[in-house]
Amino acid sequence: GVFVMEEDSVTLNTDVEMNQEDRIRWYFNDTLIAQINGKSETCTDVQCDKSNERFRGRLKLDNQTGSLTIMNITNAHTGDYDLKIISSGISDSEKIFSVIVI
Template sequence: MKSVSVKEGDSVTLNSDLTEIHDYLIQWSFWVENTLIAEINVTADRFSVFDDVLDGRFRDRLKLDNQTGSLTITNFTNEHSGLYTVETKNMNISFFLAVYDEISVKKGDSVTLNSDLTEIDYDLILWTYMNEIAVIAGIYSSDSMTVYDDVLDGRFRDRLKLDNQTGSLTITDITTEHTGDYLLLIIGANQSLKVFSVSVYDSVHCCGSTEAVIRLVLSALVGVATVILLVYDIRSRRAE
């Protein structure tokens, strides 16, 4: 399992870890409906990308390396976030990809982390504070919307507002102890994975370097697997 964060509009290469292709069949799939998006058939000498699947979500964005089988996604957007898997007869590697946004906010102000949804149809939405892997808000059904503002010794108490139309999360009266990475996970009619790197400053000068932020995001994404397991546990309990 590998975790990767991508700035929206950039390109990202998922490395197969192969130096050359020996396997007869290499397949790349995307988590939405376990969709096949690329394939190498060595026997038939065929290299294929299926960029018209999922209503053209990947159209003109996929490139296969015919030497290593690595896959490049260009002009990456939030709808391309999620779980990717490359499989051969000898290996299986998964990648968690998330778009990240860098947000800087002044101490005492409010900040809204946008889900990019115009409406919920009807998705499971989970907000997690990744620095300490704590779920802070969730929408589980049309009549179940919750903020967990008492977690982490009340760090977010009376500060969280969840939009029941879009699933966006607002943090009010923010302080430096709210600095960190926030993960948005959406599963349902819409599926996405997004990280917001929030820095809080108390003067006109702020922020660390982009490189430092990227390192923080990559560290935070290590907890994504934990969040995924939690989501499926919640859904299983609801089904019961």
């Protein structure tokens, strides 16, 4: 798991370079919290789903890599972050990051 001090920031790295067609989705407890659909459409926290109040203003998405930064983290953000990368021509990949706030 990834251990983070309360009120710190953590970046969950995709370790990929995105191309135009890639779609990236981040889920927390099965709720979509951030996504990139190609280059045009991105959303974070409450823009993706109204129930993401706990993430409001705390998420930053890197448009080059799809990496997700959670800022000013609290206990409410402890849990599994599920990354799904949907690439054209390549099989989809998935990564799960377990974040523990201490």
